[in-house]
Amino acid sequence: xxxxxxxxxxxxxxxxxxxxxxxxxxxxxxxxxxxxxxxxxxxxxxxxxxxxxxxxxxxxxxxxxxxxxxxxxxxxxxxx
Amino acid sequence: xxxxxxxxxxxxxxxxxxxxxxxxxxxxxxxxxxxxxxxxxxxxxxxxxxxxxxxxxxxxxxxxxxxxxxxxxxxxxxxx
Amino acid sequence: xxxxxxxxxxxxxxxxxxxxxxxxxxxxxxxxxxxxxxxxxxxxxxxxxxxxxxxxxxxxxxxxxxxxxxxxxxxxxxxxxxxxxxxxxxxxxxxxxxxxxxxxxxxxxxxxxxxxxxxxxxxxxxxxxxxxxxxxxxxxxxxxxxxxxxx
Amino acid sequence: xxxxxxxxxxxxxxxxxxxxxxxxxxxxxxxxxxxxxxxxxxxxxxxxxxxxxxxxxxxxxxxxxxxxxxxxxxxxxxxxxxxxxxxxxxxxxxxxxxxxxxxxxxxxxxxxxxxxxxxxxxxxxxxxxxxxxxxxxxxxxxxxxxxxxxx
Numbered sequence: 321x322x323x324x325x326x327x328x329x330x331x332x333x334x335x336x337x338x339x340x341x342x343x344x345x346x347x348x349x350x351x352x353x354x355x356x357x358x359x360x361x362x363x364x365x366x367x368x369x370x371x372x373x374x375x376x377x378x379x380x381x382x383x384x385x386x387x388x389x390x391x392x393x394x395x396x397x398x399x400x
Numbered sequence: 401x402x403x404x405x406x407x408x409x410x411x412x413x414x415x416x417x418x419x420x421x422x423x424x425x426x427x428x429x430x431x432x433x434x435x436x437x438x439x440x441x442x443x444x445x446x447x448x449x450x451x452x453x454x455x456x457x458x459x460x461x462x463x464x465x466x467x468x469x470x471x472x473x474x475x476x477x478x479x480x
Numbered sequence: 481x482x483x484x485x486x487x488x489x490x491x492x493x494x495x496x497x498x499x500x501x502x503x504x505x506x507x508x509x510x511x512x513x514x515x516x517x518x519x520x521x522x523x524x525x526x527x528x529x530x531x532x533x534x535x536x537x538x539x540x541x542x543x544x545x546x547x548x549x550x551x552x553x554x555x556x557x558x559x560x561x562x563x564x565x566x567x568x569x570x571x572x573x574x575x576x577x578x579x580x581x582x583x584x585x586x587x588x589x590x591x592x593x594x595x596x597x598x599x600x601x602x603x604x605x606x607x608x609x610x611x612x613x614x615x616x617x618x619x620x621x622x623x624x625x626x627x628x629x630x631x
Numbered sequence: 632x633x634x635x636x637x638x639x640x641x642x643x644x645x646x647x648x649x650x651x652x653x654x655x656x657x658x659x660x661x662x663x664x665x666x667x668x669x670x671x672x673x674x675x676x677x678x679x680x681x682x683x684x685x686x687x688x689x690x691x692x693x694x695x696x697x698x699x700x701x702x703x704x705x706x707x708x709x710x711x712x713x714x715x716x717x718x719x720x721x722x723x724x725x726x727x728x729x730x731x732x733x734x735x736x737x738x739x740x741x742x743x744x745x746x747x748x749x750x751x752x753x754x755x756x757x758x759x760x761x762x763x764x765x766x767x768x769x770x771x772x773x774x775x776x777x778x779x780x781x782x
Contacts, residue, residue: 328686329756330767374688392686398757398768408535409605410616454537472535478606478617498653505648509674509722515742516667517735523660571660584668584746585777591666592739599735626736 323351323385326392334362344387348372351391369394403431403465406472414442424467428452431471449474485558486547490540492566497576504560504578511557511580515587517595523570529609531567532574539565539603546597554590556581561594565604596626636709637698641691643717648727655711655729662708662731666738668746674721680760682718683725690716690754697748705741707732712745716755747777 322343327335345351348370352360362368370377371392377383385391402423407415425431428450432440442448450457451472457463465471487504497518505514521530534540547559560578568574577594581587606617638655648669656665672681685691698710711729719725728745732738757768 326686328684328754332684333767371686371689376689392688394686394689394754395756396770397751397753397755398770406535408533408603412533413616451535451538456538472537474535474538474603475605476619477600477602477604478619497656498649501652502649505669505671506722509671510676512670512673514667514669514671516665516669517739518656518665518667519663519735520656520660520665522663522733525661571657582673584670584750588668588739588743588746595735595739 321388324388324390325351326390328393329395329398331362331368331393331395335359344385346385347382348385348391349382351385363393365395367396401468404468404470405431406470408473409475409478411442411448411473411475415439424465426465427462428465428471429462431465443473445475447476486544486551486561487559488540488544488547488561490534490543490563490565492564494568494572495562495564495576497562497573500560500562500576501578504558504580508557508580510582511587512582513584513587514578514580515584515591516560516576516578517591518573519575519595521568521570521572521574526610527570527608528612529567529569530574531607531609531614532563532565533605533607534565535603542601542603543598546594546601549597550579550590550594553593554579554581554586555583556586556590559590559594561598563598563602563604593630596630600627637695637702637712638710639691639695639698639712640714641685641694642713642715645719645723646713646715646727648713648724651711651713651727652729655709655731659708659731661733662738663733664735664738665729665731666735666742667711667727667729668742669724670726670746671724672719672721677761678721678759679763680718680720681725682758682760682765683714683716684756684758685716686754693752693754694749697745697752700748701730701741701745704744705730705732705737706734707737707741710741710745712749714749714753714755744781747781751778 322341325340327338332338372383373390402421405420412418452463453470501516547561550559557580562576564574577591579587579590607614652667698712701710708731713727715725728742730738730741758765
């Protein structure tokens with residue numbers, strides 16, 4: 321199993337899809353390094369939050385990934 | 401025609417009725433002077449507002465009454 | 481300056497707040513939000529009935545004047561004010577205020593203001609029946625505090 | 632400390648706000664007042680449709696957590712939070728929040744707070760369709776101001 325990426329909001333437009341499964345890599349940085357540069361840049365924006373398996377990461381978290389993990393990329397939510 | 405008195409709220413209990421028609425008198429003070437003392441006292445309380453023919457009186461108003469006028473005695477309204 | 485519609489009613493018989501609110505909301509689809517307040521006779525306080533008395537020449541005109549003030553103060557699409565008079569039982573609706581506005585904050589403030597002023601300034605005298613006896617309700621200090629928030 | 636009931640729902644299909652509110656109100660006859668906010672897709676802005684996307688593992692748990700905060704902060708009899716996801720047309724309801732409380736002020740504050748935080752903190756991404764094209768909606772400065780009122 322690889323790693324499932326979930327793209328919310330306008331990141332979905334950058335990625336061209338709401339979801340993408342990529343080959344396994346052990347860290348989020350390694351996953352991003354294998355993506356197209358434009359998409360990787362959008363995912364690294366400071367205001368984009370990450371969740372792994374539904375758990376929101378703090379800025380300092382650098383989790384070790386496991387096969388089948390789901391990483392969600394969450395841009396700022398839309399306003400009122 | 402006399403003068404019609406309308407009693408609202410707890411003044412109704414003091415008067416024993418919601419309305420009372422009294423003989424004509426030319427001023428509010430003259431109307432009150434002819435009432436039972438306990439009722440007159442309740443009607444003269446500073447927080448009781450008066451309306452003549454549906455028009456609220458200011459504190460300084462001393463209207464000349466006419467036959468058939470209606471005087472309403474309005475204690476403070478009930479709270480929320 | 482303000483083309484908002486006002487619907488102000490003083491009713492002597494029961495009304496259906498859900499139906500009134502549904503009709504109001506449907507009539508203003510350009511409003512993004514509708515804030516409503518529904519007051520009902522509280523059950524469980526030992527109160528068997530509530531009676532609201534009004535004075536016809538003052539009560540409805542004053543409610544209409546309050547609606548004008550609310551419309552002048554906030555940018556609303558519409559305002560609804562329905563108030564009961566007469567005898568009501570626990571669970572029965574007493575008052576429904578609804579404000580429809582493009583912006584949520586305006587709708588909240590308008591409904592809140594309207595209720596504070598309806599409660600403390602409106603020409604209603606209230607009595608409650610408990611253990612078979614009626615008792616007039618006096619003004620509450622809280623109402624004066626509520627009003628002071630807006631000054 | 633707080634025995635208030637919360638009903639928090641995330642719905643993918645249309646709902647009837649009047650029916651929901653009537654059921655909620657009827658369930659809490661001991662509450663003197665119910666404040667509600669209904670948000671609907673605005674008609675007349677040239678918006679043909681609105682879509683709300685959510686992220687299942689976060690959105691509903693966060694709504695429930697917000698409901699807990701509201702219940703802890705105000706003395707309520709009950710709180711109702713219903714939010715749509717998916718594609719909606721003008722006039723369709725998006726969100727219904729209702730707070731039932733013994734005291735009017737608590738109900739107003741709780742509904743107002745819940746809406747401010749739902750709008751700015753909830754995990755919803757919104758896009759609008761105008762002239763046949765979809766466009767994502769960015770965060771609004773107003774929302775941060777709304778939140779700051781409570782701090």
